[in-house]
Amino acid sequence: MDDDGRGEDRLRLLVRSVQDYAIFLLDTGGRITSWNAGAERIKGWTAEQIIGQHFSVFYPPEDVAAGKPAWELEVAAREGRLEDEGWRVRQDGTRFWANVVITALFDERHRLEGFGKVARDMTERRAAEEALRESEERFRLLVQSVQDYGIFMLDPGGHISSWNAGAERIKGWTAEEIIGQHFSVFYPPEDVAAGKPAWELEVATREGRLEDEGWRVRQDGTRFWANVVITALFDERHRLQGFGKVTRDMTERRNAEQALRERRRLVGHLVDAQEVERRRIAWDVHDESIQSMVAVAMRLQLLASRLPEPHASAVAGLDESVQAAIGRLRGLVSRLRPPELDRHGLVEAVSGYVDDVAGRWGLAHSVRDELTAEPSPAAAITLYRICQEALSNVHKHARATRVDLHLSTVDNGTLVRITDDGVGMAAGDAAAGHFGMVEMYERAEAAHGWLSVKSTPGRGTTVEFWLPILPDVPGLEP
Numbered sequence: 001m002d003d004d005g006r007g008e009d010r011l012r013l014l015v016r017s018v019q020d021y022a023i024f025l026l027d028t029g030g031r032i033t034s035w036n037a038g039a040e041r042i043k044g045w046t047a048e049q050i051i052g053q054h055f056s057v058f059y060p061p062e063d064v065a066a067g068k069p070a071w072e073l074e075v076a077a078r079e080g081r082l083e084d085e086g087w088r089v090r091q092d093g094t095r096f097w098a099n100v101v102i103t104a105l106f107d108e109r110h111r112l113e114g115f116g117k118v119a120r121d122m123t124e125r126r127a128a129e130e131a132l133r134e135s136e137e138r139f140r141l142l143v144q145s146v147q148d149y150g151i152f153m154l155d156p157g158g159h160i161s162s163w164n165a166g167a168e169r170i171k172g173w174t175a176e177e178i179i180g181q182h183f184s185v186f187y188p189p190e191d192v193a194a195g196k197p198a199w200e201l202e203v204a205t206r207e208g209r210l211e212d213e214g215w216r217v218r219q220d221g222t223r224f225w226a227n228v229v230i231t232a233l234f235d236e237r238h239r240l241q242g243f244g245k246v247t248r249d250m251t252e253r254r255n256a257e258q259a260l261r262e263r264r265r266l267v268g269h270l271v272d273a274q275e276v277e278r279r280r281i282a283w284d285v286h287d288e289s290i291q292s293m294v295a296v297a298m299r300l301q302l303l304a305s306r307l308p309e310p311h312a313s314a315v316a317g318l319d320e321s322v323q324a325a326i327g328r329l330r331g332l333v334s335r336l337r338p339p340e341l342d343r344h345g346l347v348e349a350v351s352g353y354v355d356d357v358a359g360r361w362g363l364a365h366s367v368r369d370e371l372t373a374e375p376s377p378a379a380a381i382t383l384y385r386i387c388q389e390a391l392s393n394v395h396k397h398a399r400a401t402r403v404d405l406h407l408s409t410v411d412n413g414t415l416v417r418i419t420d421d422g423v424g425m426a427a428g429d430a431a432a433g434h435f436g437m438v439e440m441y442e443r444a445e446a447a448h449g450w451l452s453v454k455s456t457p458g459r460g461t462t463v464e465f466w467l468p469i470l471p472d473v474p475g476l477e478p
């Protein structure tokens with residue numbers, strides 16, 4: 001008995017001091033008869049201020065007008081308890097979102113003694129839920145309106161259950177037309193016959209996701225090249241709920257890639273044919289013209305040694321012209337067929353060329369060699385040709401006083417930088433009908449490398465290019 005009394009005291013103390021719940025009692029008429037710390041914290045009134053007042057002060061005017069407080073007590077009295085969520089009013093007039101449980105209290109003879117009321121302030125949780133709902137709604141809107149991706153859902157059996165704007169744009173069907181249909185309508189007949197749609201769902205279910213690229217069919221029967229990702233959607237108990245499917249139309253990219261590959265193949269052929277032709281001409285010039293001119297020069301020298309003056313001097317003069325012509329032809333041959341490339345490697349060949357031409361053009365020059373690997377013969381020829389064109393441009397256009405070359409090995413490739421201190425050029429200077437630059441770009445790209453030209457008017461030009469060391473493999477993906 002004593003113990004019971006202390007227990008009850010302790011319980012009363014607990015109720016009085018709980019902060020998170022407003023716990024209070026109403027008499028049968030709805031007047032407040034007790035008040036705890038939580039009620040004061042949540043609603044604002046102190047016990048002295050509120051005890052004796054009718055609990056309808058907690059309700060917004062519209063609820064009071066609708067008779068809600070009285071109705072709630074009626075239901076609680078009839079059914080034993082009532083739970084409600086809704087707006088309530090604090091002492092200072094602000095509102096909060098409350099979860100309220102009203103419990104009817106009966107004595108042992110089943111007469112209503114009053115009500116116990118427990119209220120919680122759920123404003124923050126409600127705000128969090130609201131925020132979540134809003135962000136989900138925004139996300140749904142985003143998915144709905146995305147144009148570049150077809151995003152839709154399938155039920156576990158493969159029937160379409162949602163559809164977005166991108167799916168309509170890419171595939172042609174409207175949501176009304178397609179929802180409920182089986183997704184195999186997107187596959188070409190041969191894929192359907194081979195059981196591909198079902199197989200894709202199986203794999204996605206087993207592995208969580210599946211990515212595929214292939215032909216798909218639009219509503220009008222035309223085909224497009226699609227990139228497809230199917231993701232299996234499981235609930236928290238790991239039961240399959242369906243599939244999410246994201247589709248992109250890659251037709252244009254595929255066409256562009258094919259066109260690029262084709263162009264590179266052609267440029268590669270052209271460049272090869274050009275090299276072969278240049279070598280042939282070089283051999284012809286060397287074997288026929290130079291050889292016979294050398295023979296002529298020898299005869300002239302012999303003749304000059306046997307003739308009296310002034311004929312000897314005249315013939316010697318002829319011999320000089322022939323020697324000069326031979327020199328020019330040798331220069332032509334070496335430009336057509338750079339011989340040092342095969343024998344001494346790239347740096348030697350490029351240095352030789354720069355020494356030769358920059359010397360003749362009166363340009364200060366330097367070659368910095370930081371190569372740690374020799375490029376393949378095919379790459380070396382391309383590198384050499386690009387250097388030739390870049391240097392001839394410096395000569396023809398730059399009005400520079402010096403040109404500097406830097407060769408290094410970077411990223412399994414050869415990086416070459418050619419810098420002049422000339423007049424530079426404005427963007428878009430590459431005039432129509434000039435093919436030197438275009439050819440440099442094409443050569444670099446055909447060899448799976450890149451080339452860039454940086455220039456500021458008045459501040460010189462830098463041509464930089466990189467080619468992989470490995471020989472060009474035709475048809476290799478970039």
Ligand SMILES: Nc1ncnc2c1ncn2[C@@H]1O[C@H](COP(=O)(O)OP(=O)(O)OP(=O)(O)O)[C@@H](O)[C@H]1O
Nearest residue numbers: 393394397398424425430431434435436437438461
């Ligand atoms: N180093 C440079 N300094 C200044 N201008 C340059 C330089 N390199 C190229 N240019 C400009 O870019 C233009 C295009 O060069 P490109 O090599 O394509 O043609 P080109 O040399 O005039 O003719 P070709 O077809 O014989 O090479 C040049 O006409 C020139 O105006």
Ligand SMILES: [Mg+2]
Nearest residue numbers: 392393436437
């Ligand atoms: Mg040029």
